[in-house]
Amino acid sequence: MVALVAGMRLIAVAGHGDHGKSTLLQALTGIAPHHEEAGHPGGLAAEPGYAWLTLPSGGRLAFIDVPGHERALPNMIAAIGQVPAVLFVVAADQGWKAQAAEHLAVINALGISHGLLAVTRADLADPGPAMAEAGRLIAGSSLGEVEALAVSAVSGQGIPELTEALGRLAGRLPLPDPGGPVRLWVDQVSCAVGRAGEEGQEALVTGTMSSGTVRVGDELVVTPSMRPVRVQGIEAMGEPVPELTGPARASVVLRGVSHERLGRGMALLQPGRWMLTDAVDVRLAAPARLPRTATVYVGSARTVARVRMLSEKIARVSWRESLPLHVGDRVVLREHGDRAARARPPKPSDLIVSPAGGTQPGGTPAASQATRGLIALDVAPPSLGRRGSGSSAAAELESWPDPPAAAELLRRHGLLRASALLAMGISDQPEPVTGEWLADPGHWSDLAARLGEAVTAQAAREPLTPGLTVEAARAAVGLPDRRLVDALIRPPLRLRDGLVQVTNVGTITDTQLSAAVAAAVKILLADLAAAPFASPDADRLRHLGLDVRAIAAAERAGLLLRVSDQIVLAPGADALAGRVLAGLPQPFTAADARQALQTTRRVAIPLLEFLDRAGVTQRLPDDRRRLIQPPTG
Numbered sequence: 001m002v003a004l005v006a007g008m009r010l011i012a013v014a015g016h017g018d019h020g021k022s023t024l025l026q027a028l029t030g031i032a033p034h035h036e037e038a039g040h041p042g043g044l045a046a047e048p049g050y051a052w053l054t055l056p057s058g059g060r061l062a063f064i065d066v067p068g069h070e071r072a073l074p075n076m077i078a079a080i081g082q083v084p085a086v087l088f089v090v091a092a093d094q095g096w097k098a099q100a101a102e103h104l105a106v107i108n109a110l111g112i113s114h115g116l117l118a119v120t121r122a123d124l125a126d127p128g129p130a131m132a133e134a135g136r137l138i139a140g141s142s143l144g145e146v147e148a149l150a151v152s153a154v155s156g157q158g159i160p161e162l163t164e165a166l167g168r169l170a171g172r173l174p175l176p177d178p179g180g181p182v183r184l185w186v187d188q189v190s191c192a193v194g195r196a197g198e199e200g201q202e203a204l205v206t207g208t209m210s211s212g213t214v215r216v217g218d219e220l221v222v223t224p225s226m227r228p229v230r231v232q233g234i235e236a237m238g239e240p241v242p243e244l245t246g247p248a249r250a251s252v253v254l255r256g257v258s259h260e261r262l263g264r265g266m267a268l269l270q271p272g273r274w275m276l277t278d279a280v281d282v283r284l285a286a287p288a289r290l291p292r293t294a295t296v297y298v299g300s301a302r303t304v305a306r307v308r309m310l311s312e313k314i315a316r317v318s319w320r321e322s323l324p325l326h327v328g329d330r331v332v333l334r335e336h337g338d339r340a341a342r343a344r345p346p347k348p349s350d351l352i353v354s355p356a357g358g359t360q361p362g363g364t365p366a367a368s369q370a371t372r373g374l375i376a377l378d379v380a381p382p383s384l385g386r387r388g389s390g391s392s393a394a395a396e397l398e399s400w401p402d403p404p405a406a407a408e409l410l411r412r413h414g415l416l417r418a419s420a421l422l423a424m425g426i427s428d429q430p431e432p433v434t435g436e437w438l439a440d441p442g443h444w445s446d447l448a449a450r451l452g453e454a455v456t457a458q459a460a461r462e463p464l465t466p467g468l469t470v471e472a473a474r475a476a477v478g479l480p481d482r483r484l485v486d487a488l489i490r491p492p493l494r495l496r497d498g499l500v501q502v503t504n505v506g507t508i509t510d511t512q513l514s515a516a517v518a519a520a521v522k523i524l525l526a527d528l529a530a531a532p533f534a535s536p537d538a539d540r541l542r543h544l545g546l547d548v549r550a551i552a553a554a555e556r557a558g559l560l561l562r563v564s565d566q567i568v569l570a571p572g573a574d575a576l577a578g579r580v581l582a583g584l585p586q587p588f589t590a591a592d593a594r595q596a597l598q599t600t601r602r603v604a605i606p607l608l609e610f611l612d613r614a615g616v617t618q619r620l621p622d623d624r625r626r627l628i629q630p631p632t633g
């Protein structure tokens with residue numbers, strides 16, 4: 001039994017209201033899809049129903065019967081979000097209708113790619129025209145060309161063929177991943193029938209689980225509080241089961257929480273596998289100009305989101321709630337289409353439908369709203385500061401594959417804990433550089449260079465006591481953990497008596513640089529620490545006694561960076577310049593660079609030429625430049 005349930009394939013049944021979805025499901029499965037909250041004002045089902053079927057092969061299909069009424073669209077999106085396949089139902093005598101189009105738009109936004117078309121009520125009209133029209137429209141969506149069948153729930157025509165086609169569809173679905181991260185989006189909550197005296201500490205929740213395995217006895221956490229709860233019982237396809245693997249529809253009895261504290265839009269999560277986020281960088285499934293605010297549907301939650309377009313295809317979307325989201329997840333965005341919504345955008349209190357479920361506030365005419373699909377690229381995006389940083393972020397994110405992998409996230413974040421990357425949804429990870437820390441290779445060598453610079457600069461400032469404590473080195477490079485300093489110490493750096501030192505520092509300061517030159521360089525570096533691109537002018541150099549020979553010696557010792565004969569900067573100023581220029585819209589002019597580096601033309605031009613030679617920047621025929629080797633971090 002466990003094996004059979006674990007092998008369940010989940011299929012959503014979508015289509016215009018009253019076209020015969022529930023009746024067809026009953027004809028297929030013998031089960032009248034049970035709707036929890038059947039008391040919808042219009043007399044129509046607002047909540048998803050549920051039915052299941054055992055195929056002759058032994059495989060089992062579970063169906064989510066999506067409500068067709070336009071006011072139930074949020075519930076429809078919640079129900080369909082985790083489902084890998086769709087049975088699209090169109091009535092032969094009615095043809096393609098508004099809600100069918102809405103459902104297809106949601107399916108397309110979610111990127112669902114497996115489906116079947118059933119043209120039902122074929123006893124009432126010739127199914128040909130409806131099949132041709134629906135087939136054509138569906139082919140233009142993420143479902144693509146689908147197998148189409150004419151059926152009648154009344155005469156039984158086509159039902160065996162549809163069962164066979166569903167079996168073939170199930171065989172094409174991706175295999176469930178029992179080790180995937182568990183997330184069950186709650187859409188219905190009720191009071192579990194607990195043992196005497198224990199009421200109030202148990203709840204029965206129903207929802208759709210996208211992946212992973214839940215077992216009786218497991219501890220899960222509930223969003224947004226991340227309060228732990230214990231799984232007391234699991235029911236799937238009408239029977240209690242000891243464990244269940246998603247995608248699946250499940251009812252779970254929870255211990256440790258009262259049903260009054262739970263509601264639609266919350267999720268049950270496997271501890272450690274999720275992070276909560278209120279901002280996400282997304283790719284638009286199709287390029288569009290999004291409004292500044294819109295409603296976003298994440299699993300069974302919905303919220304008003306602020307949208308900042310970073311390019312035609314990339315946006316940062318943020319909201320007030322804390323929602324569990326993974327890199328690669330799809331969410332649905334709907335624009336506030338009608339006048340009423342524009343005049344009064346929904347307040348946060350409107351957002352998540354109350355635990356009682358049922359109707360939603362607003363009742364916005366659904367047909368006037370544009371539905372868009374968003375693919376999460378970074379669920380913990382760095383803050384966007386300066387102007388222009390949005391466009392460089394977009395340029396980077398546009399180059400990411402779908403779905404992004406550890407390499408992309410590390411390139412963007414530089415350093416991440418393995419547990420944080422796992423909670424973002426990336427389980428395929430590189431070897432840590434130390435302990436739990438993962439690093440982007442480019443950023444890591446940049447950090448090693450910065451540590452070397454910090455140690456060398458200190459040795460120049462204090463030639464008699466060269467060496468930084470590990471904590472001072474950590475702070476100088478801006479590392480989040482001292483263990484990273486240890487991991488970065490490689491020749492010529494060494495750790496001696498608790499100090500990070502450069503092995504050859506003694507020889508250089510003593511023999512190659514006179515005390516006077518070392519002192520002069522120390523003064524120069526102190527100036528440059530305050531204004532890294534304010535190279536001293538010829539007068540200042542002469543005044544300090546730094547002639548061409550002394551500067552060359554200091555450069556050999558790694559104490560100065562000689563950009564040209566007249567321009568000297570602190571070691572590492574080139575990398576710093578690269579990082580500053582990376583923040584500019586590309587390509588940029590010399591004047592842009594001068595301004596960003598807060599320096600003069602006297603310094604900016606030789607520095608840019610230096611960076612050109614070093615392969616950091618490239619000079620274009622129109623004299624503008626672009627960064628060809630963006631520094632990481």
Ligand SMILES: Nc1nc2c(ncn2[C@@H]2O[C@H](COP(=O)(O)OP(=O)(O)OP(=O)(O)O)[C@@H](O)[C@H]2O)c(=O)[nH]1
Binds near residue numbers: 022
């Ligand atoms: N003649 C005929 N009538 C059908 C057939 N299938 C459904 N009906 C009728 O069509 C009406 C709507 O069927 P439902 O199954 O409730 O439709 P639905 O798509 O589930 O509707 P919502 O749940 O509101 O979205 C009912 O009166 C059914 O009896 C069929 O194959 N032939």
Ligand SMILES: [Mg+2]
Binds near residue numbers: 045
């Ligand atoms: Mg129905």
